[in-house]
Amino acid sequence: MHPKNLRGGKMTRPVMFLITLLPALAVAQLDTLWLRTIDGGPGLEDVFSDMVVDDSGFVYITGATATASLTTDIFVRKYRPDGTVVWTATYNGRANQDDSASALVVDSLGNVFVCGWTMDTLMDMDMITIKYSPTGQLLWAKRWFRAVNRDDAAHALALDQQGRVIVTGYCSDASYNIDYCTICYNAQTGDTVWVRYYNRTPENDEDIPYALCIDDSSNIYVTGTSYDDGTDYDITTIRYRPNGTQTWLRRKNNWPWVGDDYGLKIAFDPTTRSVLVAGTVWDDNQDYNYFTMKYRATNGDSLWYRTYNRYPANNEDLLTALALDPAGNVFVTGTSFDDVTDYDIATVSYTASGMPRWTQRYDADGFEDTGAEITVDSLSQIFVLGTGESRINRMDMTILKYDNAGNPLYVWSWDNPAVHREDWGYRIAVHSPKYIFAAGTTTDDTANQDLLLMKLYEVLHDFAVRTLLTPESLYISDTLFPMAVISNLAINPDSCRAYLKIEPGPYLDSSWLVLTPGAFDTVQFALLLADTTGVITVTCWVNLAADERRFNDTLIRTVIVWQETTGLAENRPADTRLVVTITPNPIRTQAQINFSLPPEPAVTLRLFDRTGALVQQFPIQTVNGRTRFRLDLKNLPAGVYFLKADRVDVPLNAKVVIQH
Template structure:
């Protein structure tokens, strides 16, 4: 005779209960059904306002530049779009905001001759368009802006490319008066006598208002090289440095340039071609006043010797350099690879992150005031495809936590592109998300690190036992926050006086399996077992408690036991996951009226259904329409009749 029933295990949703990040708010931007809305850039000002820009689709199947401003609490201050004079496609590349709250956006717009023009826009703090400037050469060809920056002289400087009469592109850097939009100066860079493709991608200024741009520039002998230029505030070119990954001739690109105030130097991040016929991360440091090369480092995943593509670079207050991107591995495919160097260029650490052996990519990186490193990107999984992903490391490169966000309505492609930090200890992440009904939408969210949270994540008890058997309850308690904490785990069995507790010390992210004191029932019947975690300053109460129902049988003949077991009511819900409708089925006809209640993960009642038995019915249709997607728990109004059923609603 089998004296124990199957284990009855309750688990909370891991993505919600175990995450050390939680969402303060989330906003999406949809240009209309079927339109693709593409994110470009993010800016957070000193007052906590959040600005995003990108491209939004229109009903006429063109695209416009989108700009949005949000308060710290996520409420929309204003949104606006810009449609160029030709009513064709317009696209944003970057956004910056001055100390007065004026917003500057650059990108490109299609003109009446169907060519691209460089465009720069200025909006007031209230979202009013103050001025717009387009730029093209005398002979109208393609011109586009990739980046912009503000200096301390009240100017906005834009960089990108401009096409000449021979359809070759040159670096194009334009300085505007930020107040009026008047052009102060324009500078082109062309590698002569090659007269081929030169494209600027990134720009920064130093504390003396000198301007630095980097990109890629073609040379007949070395192919594409990283070309970095320094301009004085009046537009005079003070130095030019070209970098080819000699002796290998291939395509080298400067993707990012940043100014290091600690050492008054310029750090350039990009990608270079090597002898294995693949790309490597490339990081190089120049002395800002002179352009003297201080050091250069490449990162290649060996022995894969495949693509390693740098996308972002950051320098902390100590001068340490951090780069991230995507890097191929023979076993794990593309991974998020993050590398740190000392101010002298000595490698400090390298960390690689692989979600599930598919394509993962780092897109942006920030460092907080204590040196913690946050990497934003995308992780690919079997179930959810692409998830927005955030990784946190301490300054020594030790992983602290990983967080994924999946759009539960589609389980499709969610991409993270930009990350920023704002007070108090909040994270802004932005990118794109896919909805089945609206296609690709812009996405921005505010997150916070959970400081204190213990969760009861699993409870192990049998469904039933005999009155002569002893119960040994087991639970798992996990620290789902970023601080080491001390707390308690409790277990209570009712009816009766059973109550046991255990003192716990848990590191961030750590869990402990708790073996509670044994229990021997006095009488047959149903017992409610409740396990909960108790922690001072716990920030998320919804994951503290788990419950189970234990049925205790009298010791009688095997036949009577089997008959009694057959009379236990079992509940089945199909389909599960479900969308708007479901059918609940019971293994035996109901003998009395029964109310089913649906609770969300916080324990709040969402909906209830009153079931009336009749004609031996065992199946009852249930309406779930208008209930938001998520995880819920369905149970009868009288505990012990049948187990609680987890319900997943998807749209």
């Protein structure tokens, strides 16, 4: 067979493709180096608490794993950078009942400190702080309780500059009054240096800390929530000197609205010598809003505060995480309700002076999406880890990356392919600009949660042939329009040549591509006239010199060329298939539609949104079954739509994505 390369002259019958829509391609700038799951036992629930990556790339994970006796033990494991296990430690309290970790830190020598709670023999909870050596040996474990047969639990811990570990949590007194409890231990010996309680009087009600941080002079800052008879729960932040002396205390109520306000995260900013507190506050719409506040570190003066509410939804906006960059810019994330897209991952940035910089919202598929953690890498890029809910896979671990100005760089999600259930992301860390660690939980085949840890890497250079657009067959003397969709699935802009070869015969064409990260292009190669029958092989490949993933560089398709039948008793069957191409897709404002539908002269295309509501329709008159027109969608909101035909003999159901 000897196809001809047609670049001009008389054209014969063109062969179009069956609904060759350009899909919204999944961006994959991240790839998995290794993945580990931890299962305490079949049919048992395991709980994730925290993850830390040290300067050498070793990873530490903690939580609670289930036991055969249906209780839980504190679980700690250390991994090498290659994903192999260094050591595993579990802690079972003296009551042989439930024990759970809350947080973990690692010192410069590789010693590991874990805090949480342990059940006592009297079936009450005690605060617990544990130290392990770099090789996983238990060095000491310290319980703390304020009153017998009451509940106490540690929520957070940090290391100061004086070789001490500071733990905060809550303790109950004999009257069931719950107070802030902050403890300073000698990190070497575990001896108690000092203990400080905070109780709001005369209420003597609930005072619960959730987070702490330490500045470069070993001053300690604790935040949480504290009950007041007049204002309900207030965000309450306390500063202690290294010797435990309280230097200031600030309460913040979202006045004039009386409701529950919570301080959930706290961070010290060395650039501005200030403390950032983030959480949620109650407002006049009877819902929660993001809340971010900045105090002067030395005296607790309020510098500014900001709230974030999705308007006009005026529903729940729940902050979960806080991060700072070296310039003092502030980043918060969480989950925020929208009337159309339900709960979205909403990320907000402020300047060091509290001016809003940008807001980005992410919706996976119109369901509940949650941001759990946020971090800033050495290049001041922002990574958000959370969970996105989709129609097919339910809950998927999701990573969003933004540049410092808030421009989205990529979205990556992970679904456990064995079960397609719930996969939650809780902690993220970036080690060097290339490697990313993510941890959370995944549902196993017994519908129970296991701990999940993975190491990912950002792909620097990767072009992929995503789709090769060719028909399954054509008739002799037909004209073929070979096209390919080629994507840049890396984090760097790149350029290379894409090739298309058709065999047997001399056909070879190429095109030069320049693509930004995450971008794609639909390349139309030179036309082909098939002049003999048989099977032809179409091969498309890219030739990027530094490509890191060669497996996606090439696609091959076969096409059958049929003999035209000219006998009296046989005619070529009428082709009633609606043949559509839409470019570009995703669409920002307008797209061009080309289609072929012989022999009927007319068809109406209808555009539906994801709820099934008709939003637009396009009556089309064809000439010899073919037409071309502009599709103007700039006035429609961004989202996923479906294009269908009004004729029952036309099985068209094509997805159109609008991105403004």
